Amino acid sequence: xxxxxxIGGTKTGIGIVDAEGKILSYHQRTxxxxxxxxxxxxxxxxxxxxxxxINCRMEDLEGVGINLPGMVDTNRGLLLACSYPGWTxxxxxxIMKELTGIEKIYVENDVNSCAIGEMxxxxxxxxxxxxxMTVSTGIGGAMVSxxxxxxxxWGCAGEIGHVKVEYNDPKLCACGGKGCLxxxxxxxxxxxxxxxxxKLDSEFNALFEGIHEPINAKSCAMLAREGNQTAxxxxxxxxxxxxxxxxYGISLFNPQAVIIGxxxxxxxxxxxxxxxxxxxxxxxxxxLPVDIVPTKMGYMGALLGAAALVLYNQK
Amino acid sequence: xxxxxxIGGTKTGIGIVDAEGKILSYHQRTxxxxxxxxxxxxxxxxxxxxxxxINCRMEDLEGVGINLPGMVDTNRGLLLACSYPGWTxxxxxxIMKELTGIEKIYVENDVNSCAIGEMxxxxxxxxxxxxxMTVSTGIGGAMVSxxxxxxxxWGCAGEIGHVKVEYNDPKLCACGGKGCLxxxxxxxxxxxxxxxxxKLDSEFNALFEGIHEPINAKSCAMLAREGNQTAxxxxxxxxxxxxxxxxYGISLFNPQAVIIGxxxxxxxxxxxxxxxxxxxxxxxxxxLPVDIVPTKMGYMGALLGAAALVLYNQK
Numbered sequence: 001x002x003x004x005x006x007i008g009g010t011k012t013g014i015g016i017v018d019a020e021g022k023i024l025s026y027h028q029r030t031x032x033x034x035x036x037x038x039x040x041x042x043x044x045x046x047x048x049x050x051x052x053x054i055n056c057r058m059e060d061l062e063g064v065g066i067n068l069p070g071m072v073d074t075n076r077g078l079l080l081a082c083s084y085p086g087w088t089x090x091x092x093x094x095i096m097k098e099l100t101g102i103e104k105i106y107v108e109n110d111v112n113s114c115a116i117g118e119m120x121x122x123x124x125x126x127x128x129x130x131x132x133m134t135v136s137t138g139i140g141g142a143m144v145s146x147x148x149x150x151x152x153x154w155g156c157a158g159e160i161g162h163v164k165v166e167y168n169d170p171k172l173c174a175c176g177g178k179g180c181l182x183x184x185x186x187x188x189x190x191x192x193x194x195x196x197x198x199k200l201d202s203e204f205n206a207l208f209e210g211i212h213e214p215i216n217a218k219s220c221a222m223l224a225r226e227g228n229q230t231a232x233x234x235x236x237x238x239x240x241x242x243x244x245x246x247x248y249g250i251s252l253f254n255p256q257a258v259i260i261g262x263x264x265x266x267x268x269x270x271x272x273x274x275x276x277x278x279x280x281x282x283x284x285x286x287x288l289p290v291d292i293v294p295t296k297m298g299y300m301g302a303l304l305g306a307a308a309l310v311l312y313n314q315k
Numbered sequence: 316x317x318x319x320x321x322i323g324g325t326k327t328g329i330g331i332v333d334a335e336g337k338i339l340s341y342h343q344r345t346x347x348x349x350x351x352x353x354x355x356x357x358x359x360x361x362x363x364x365x366x367x368x369i370n371c372r373m374e375d376l377e378g379v380g381i382n383l384p385g386m387v388d389t390n391r392g393l394l395l396a397c398s399y400p401g402w403t404x405x406x407x408x409x410i411m412k413e414l415t416g417i418e419k420i421y422v423e424n425d426v427n428s429c430a431i432g433e434m435x436x437x438x439x440x441x442x443x444x445x446x447x448m449t450v451s452t453g454i455g456g457a458m459v460s461x462x463x464x465x466x467x468x469w470g471c472a473g474e475i476g477h478v479k480v481e482y483n484d485p486k487l488c489a490c491g492g493k494g495c496l497x498x499x500x501x502x503x504x505x506x507x508x509x510x511x512x513x514k515l516d517s518e519f520n521a522l523f524e525g526i527h528e529p530i531n532a533k534s535c536a537m538l539a540r541e542g543n544q545t546a547x548x549x550x551x552x553x554x555x556x557x558x559x560x561x562x563y564g565i566s567l568f569n570p571q572a573v574i575i576g577x578x579x580x581x582x583x584x585x586x587x588x589x590x591x592x593x594x595x596x597x598x599x600x601x602x603l604p605v606d607i608v609p610t611k612m613g614y615m616g617a618l619l620g621a622a623a624l625v626l627y628n629q630k
Contacts, residue, residue: 071601081601129468143567145465145472152460152569153444159566162599164559168483175599244479248563251474252458254467284477284490286386286396 001056003064003102004306005043006110007031009083012039013300014046016054016061017307021121023300025050031069033084037095044099063104065113065309067302068092072109074155106309111140111158112149113305114261114295119147120308122296127257131249132295133160135242136262138174139182143253149312161186165244181245185238187264190217193234204230221267232270239271243278250283250290261295268294316371318379318417319621320358321425322346324398327354328615329361331369331376332622336436338615340365346384348399352410359414378419380428380624382617383407387424389470421624426455426473427464428620429576429610434462435623437611442572446564447610448475450557451577453489454497458568464627476501480559496560500553502579505532508549519545536582547585554586558593565598565605576610583609 001024006013008031015026027046032039043066051058070082077093096105108116115132118124128147134140139161143150150157161182162175170179171189183189198205198215205215207228213219223231246258260268275292283290297304316339321328323346330341342361347354358381366373385397392408411420423431430447433439443462449455454476458465465472476497477490485494486504498504513520513530520530522543528534538546561573575583590607598605612619 145467150460150465150568153571154569156569156602157460157567159569159599159602163563163566164597167481177597177599248478249567251478252456252472252564252567253465254469254471254474256468282479282492284474284492287471287474
C-alpha cells in the first residue's frame with residue numbers, strides 16, 4: 001500500500017492507494033499555508049486516519065509520495081521556490097520521515113507526479129514517450145522519454161505553460177511575461193474571454209442565467225456542447241493556442257502522445273479537431289501523427305501521481 | 316583509435332580520431348548519392364587509406380561511427396527517410412560490418428552526433444544538460460539531459476529548426492511549412508535577406524564588391540563586424556528569431572546551456588546580446604541564466620561526433 005499526499009495551494013488530498021491504483025481511503029482539507037511543518041503534521045494525522053479507516057497501520061505503507069506546490073528539489077527533498085513565505089528550503093523529506101516513521105518519502109511537483117502517475121496507473125501500456133500537460137487554472141507540463149521523466153538542469157523541464165504562442169497581440173501572463181500559452185489557453189484565460197464576450201453580448205450573457213451557472217470556462221464548455229457558436233468560438237481560439245504550444249513540444253520531444261489533464265482537459269473533446277488541424281499545419285509530417293488524449297487517471301491524477309512516486313523512485 | 320565517417324548530402328568526411336578527440340588522419344570526398352552500398356564501399360576504402368597513413372590497421376580501430384544524411388533508426392542501423400532514392404531501409408550497419416570486418420559500427424544523424432561529440436570532445440566538463448543546435452544551411456537540434464541523448468518516440472527529438480517563430484508574417488520553409496525557425500534564421504534565410512536588401516539598396520550592394528565577396532550570410536557577417544548598420548540589422552533580426560526558438564527549447568528542456576555549431580554559429584558573437592535580450596523577455600526567470608555558447612569542437616564537430624558514437628554506445 002502507498003501513501004499519497006497532494007498539497008495544492010488551495011486543497012490538500014491525503015490518501016492510501018493500492019499497487020493497482022485503487023484509492024482505498026481519502027481525505028481532503030483546505031490547505032493552511034501559514035506554516036509548512038504544522039501543515040505536514042496535520043497531513044500525517046490525516047494519513048494515520050486514512051490508514052485506520054482501512055484497518056492498516058502506518059508501518060504497512062511501502063512509502064509516501066508528496067506533491068509540493070512549487071519548484072521542487074527532489075534530491076534534497078525540499079521546495080526551492082513557492083509563493084508561501086517560509087515554505088521554501090525546509091527539509092520536507094526529513095520532517096516527514098520523523099513524523100511518520102516511514103523511510104521511503106519522496107517529493108515532486110504535481111505535474112511531474114501526474115506524468116509519473118500515468119506511467120503506473122494510466123496509459124502506460126500504450127505510451128512510453130509522452131508529454132503530460134495540466135490545463136487548468138494555469139498550464140504545466142512534464143515530459144517522459146522512454147519511461148523516464150526528463151528533469152532538466154534544475155528540475156524545471158516541461159514548462160510548456162510559458163512558451164510564447166502569440167507575438168502580435170500577446171496577453172499578459174501571471175508569470176509577468178506576455179503571450180505565454182497559459183495566458184491564452186488556460187482555464188483562467190478562457191474564463192476571462194467568456195466574461196469579456198458576455199459583457200459585450202447580452203444575448204450570450206443571458207444564456208448563463210438560463211442554465212443557472214456562473215460565467216466561466218466550465219459553463220462555457222456546457223454551452224459549446226449545446227451548440228452555441230460564441231461558446232464554441234472561445235474554445236476553438238484556445239485550441240489554436242494549445243495547438244501552437246503542443247506543436248513546439250512535439251517538434252522538440254517527438255512524443256507518441258500528448259496526455260492532457262486538469263479542468264480544461266475535461267473539455268479536450270471540444271478542441272481536439274482544431275488542435276490536430278494546427279499540428280498538421282505547424283509540425284513536420286515525420287513527427288505525426290501524435291495522439292492527443294485525456295489522462296486515464298481522471299480527476300484524481302495528482303493523488304495517484306503522488307502514490308506512484310513510491311514505485312518510480314524504487315525502480 | 317576511433318573510425319569516423321560523416322556522410323553529408325554534399326561532402327563526406329572520413330577520418331581516424333584518438334580517444335582525446337585529435338584527428339589523426341582525414342580525407343574528404345564529394346558524396347556520390349547514386350547508390351548507397353557503392354558509397355559505403357568507397358568510404359571503407361578511404362578509411363583503410365586513413366589507417367595506412369598513420370601506420371595502423373583496420374583491426375586497431377575500436378569501432379566506427381557513421382553519420383547518415385536523414386532520419387536514422389539507430390537500433391536497426393539504417394536510414395528511415397532521406398532525400399536520395401534507394402538510400403532508405405538499407406542495412407547500413409550490417410553492410411559496414413561486412414565491408415570493414417569491424418563489429419562495433421554505429422549510425423546516427425549528424426546533429427545527434429554533434430551533441431554526442433560535445434559530451435566527449437567538447438564542453439563535457441561544463442555541461443551535462445544542454446541543447447545542441449546546428450545553425451547552417453538549415454537548422455537542426457539535439458537535446459542532452461543528464462549526459463543522455465533524448466531520442467523521442469522515433470529518434471526525431473530536438474527538431475528545433477521547424478518550431479514556429481513567426482505567425483504574423485511567416486516565411487515559407489524548405490519543409491513546406493511556414494514561419495519555421497529555419498525559414499527565418501538559418502544561413503539560407505540570412506542570405507536571402509542579404510540578397511533582398513542588396514537589391515533594394517545599391518550602396519549596401521556595392522560594399523560586397525568592395526570586399527570582393529559574394530553576397531551571402533558569411534560576407535554579411537564581415538560587414539556587420541566592420542560596423543555596417545544594414546548588415547548588423549540583418550543579424551539582429553535573425554537573432555530575435557533564434558531567441559524565440561531557443562526560448563521554447565529552454566522552457567521545455569531546462570538546459571544549462573545552448574551550444575551552437577554550423578556556419579551561422581560562427582557568427583554567434585554578433586547575435587548573443589540580442590538573443591539574451593529576447594530570452595530575458597520570453598523565458599521564465601527561474602530557468603535563466605542559460606549559457607549561449609559556440610561549440611568547442613569547431614568546424615570538425617560532425618566528424619568528432621561520428622567518432623564519439625563509438626564511445627557513447629559502449630558506455
